[in-house]
Amino acid sequence: xxxxxxxxxxxxxxxxxxxxxxxxxxxxxxxxxxxxxxxxxxxxxxxxxxxxxxxxxxxxxxxxxxxxxxxxxxxxxxxxxxxxxxxxxxxxxxxxxxxxxxxxxxxxxxxxxxxxxxxxxxxxxxxxxxxxxxxxxxxxxxxxxxxxxxxxxxxxxxxxxxxxxxxxxxxxxxxxxxxxxxxxxxxxxxxxxxxxxxxxxxxxxxxxxxxxxxxxxxxxxxxxxxxxxxxxxxxxxxxxxxxxxxxxxxxxxxxxxxxxxxxxxxxxxxxxxxxxxxxxxxxxxxxxxxxxxxxxxxxxxxxxxxxxxxxxxxxxxxxxxxxxxxxxxxxxxxxxxxxxxxxxxxxxxxxxxxxxxxxxxxxxxxxxxxxxxxxxxxxxxxxxxxxxxxxxxxxxxxxxxxxxxxxxxxxxxxxxxxxxxxxxxxxxxxxxxxxxxxx
Ligand SMILES: *Cc1c(COP(=O)(O)O)cnc(C)c1O
Numbered sequence: 001x002x003x004x005x006x007x008x009x010x011x012x013x014x015x016x017x018x019x020x021x022x023x024x025x026x027x028x029x030x031x032x033x034x035x036x037x038x039x040x041x042x043x044x045x046x047x048x049x050x051x052x053x054x055x056x057x058x059x060x061x062x063x064x065x066x067x068x069x070x071x072x073x074x075x076x077x078x079x080x081x082x083x084x085x086x087x088x089x090x091x092x093x094x095x096x097x098x099x100x101x102x103x104x105x106x107x108x109x110x111x112x113x114x115x116x117x118x119x120x121x122x123x124x125x126x127x128x129x130x131x132x133x134x135x136x137x138x139x140x141x142x143x144x145x146x147x148x149x150x151x152x153x154x155x156x157x158x159x160x161x162x163x164x165x166x167x168x169x170x171x172x173x174x175x176x177x178x179x180x181x182x183x184x185x186x187x188x189x190x191x192x193x194x195x196x197x198x199x200x201x202x203x204x205x206x207x208x209x210x211x212x213x214x215x216x217x218x219x220x221x222x223x224x225x226x227x228x229x230x231x232x233x234x235x236x237x238x239x240x241x242x243x244x245x246x247x248x249x250x251x252x253x254x255x256x257x258x259x260x261x262x263x264x265x266x267x268x269x270x271x272x273x274x275x276x277x278x279x280x281x282x283x284x285x286x287x288x289x290x291x292x293x294x295x296x297x298x299x300x301x302x303x304x305x306x307x308x309x310x311x312x313x314x315x316x317x318x319x320x321x322x323x324x325x326x327x328x329x330x331x332x333x334x335x336x337x338x339x340x341x342x343x344x345x346x347x348x349x350x351x352x353x354x355x356x357x358x359x360x361x362x363x364x365x366x367x368x369x370x371x372x373x374x375x376x377x378x379x380x381x382x383x384x385x386x387x388x389x390x391x392x393x394x395x396x397x398x399x400x401x402x403x404x405x406x407x408x409x410x411x412x413x414x415x416x417x418x419x420x421x422x423x424x425x426x427x428x429x430x431x432x433x434x435x436x437x438x439x
Contacts, residue, residue, distance in 0.1 A: 017403050019050040021065040026051055046411045047398035057084035059421035062407055070407035071430050073416040078258050078283040081369070082332060083421025089287045092328040096320050104315065109323035116330050117285070117295065120265045123275045127295030128304060129318040133257035133282030134162025136292030137220070139312045140278045144218035144251045146310035147300050151193040152212065154219040158199055158383025160227030161220060161255050171196035199231055200381040202240055213248035223259030223268025226415045228383050230365040230372035238272045257282035257292070261330060263368040264339050287325030338420060342369040346418045349427040356435035369418040400437045406430050
């Protein structure tokens with residue numbers, strides 16, 4: 001070291017935030033909650049530093065327990081398309097809360113939300129609500145197996161579908177392999193009917209269907225894979241999956257937990273102009289409350305209990321607070337010119353960043369109000385193409401972003417979200433700061 005201060009050091013030393021209370025709360029939490037967190041990524045293991053304990057949030061901003069403010073690009077991992085504590089959503093929840101929190105009986109709200117979704121997504125003729133994305137996918141897979149009377153499930157490396165045993169898997173070596181459990185506690189037995197393929201690889205899918213097409217219950221893929229970077233697929237690849245499943249009597253399950261109502265009212269199914277047999281939802285359709293849903297062809301959905309032999313149930317399913325929060329959110333999305341404005345805002349923001357970043361390889365992958373910035377020369381379409389160095393560049397500079405009041409997801413593999421509450425001014429400022437830190 002020659003003693004000169006680099007740009008990074010300047011930013012770090014000039015603007016370190018006070019995080020005393022967050023640190024204290026983390027220590028207290030660690031004593032009673034494993035790792036101090038209720039979902040692992042919140043522990044900041046990839047990026048280091050102090051996970052911020054949030055006290056309140058409003059619009060585009062999070063406020064932590066040390067009274068720091070952050071422009072939030074995580075948006076609770078996607079649900080908050082109108083930002084935090086949207087007044088309309090909050091009012092709907094408050095009004096419902098005074099009338100009761102849960103009945104375990106039918107409500108008009110469930111019908112309204114189901115009616116809204118089925119009338120906006122062609123592929124969804126009937127829908128059932130659950131309480132998380134994980135549960136939605138689990139139920140859709142069981143239904144697909146019940147309908148086809150087959151067991152094999154095909155998923156893609158780099159797609160996340162929640163943490164059920166048979167989907168918490170990674171590929172073995174080789175192209176089309178039986179899955180290996182990617183977590184301790186997942187019995188090998190429960191993954192032996194899951195096959196993992198690479199994304200963006202037509203030949204691997206064709207070959208698999210040639211060999212085992214008549215044994216496959218379903219192929220599941222994210223609308224746009226957005227849990228391991230933003231791995232936008234070629235439309236031809238999605239169409240190939242649709243064709244092969246159809247020809248072989250297998251179902252196509254499109255997991256729209258992130259993309260549903262994020263990239264438009266008809267989601268990725270609409271974007272690719274495909275009609276999956278089953279679709280799964282979560283995140284946005286609960287307006288910030290815990291919700292999931294699965295839906296699709298009526299003849300398949302009617303196999304569910306109580307009509308048919310496929311059992312599925314939930315004590316809090318269709319919870320009235322969640323239903324009104326979701327319905328309020330979706331109605332707002334359908335009324336205004338929301339998607340166009342969001343896309344324009346996001347584009348302007350990412351454009352500013354690409355103008356300012358220089359002397360470094362980077363890709364900004366963006367679809368509607370979703371974006372992901374990765375520091376490598378080519379935009380990856382498959383998980384294996386994401387470079388370690390790209391991940392390190394983000395992770396090592398992440399805490400500088402925080403110190404500058406910008407809350408990105410605490411992992412290089414996670415995508416970012418823009419809400420209607422993000423103002424152009426705030427985004428412009430954030431673009432400058434982000435570029436300076438990442439350059
Ligand atoms: C978030 C997510 C899930 C899991 O949803 P949870 O509500 O976290 O259980 C499943 N699939 C996709 C595509 C997701 O993004």
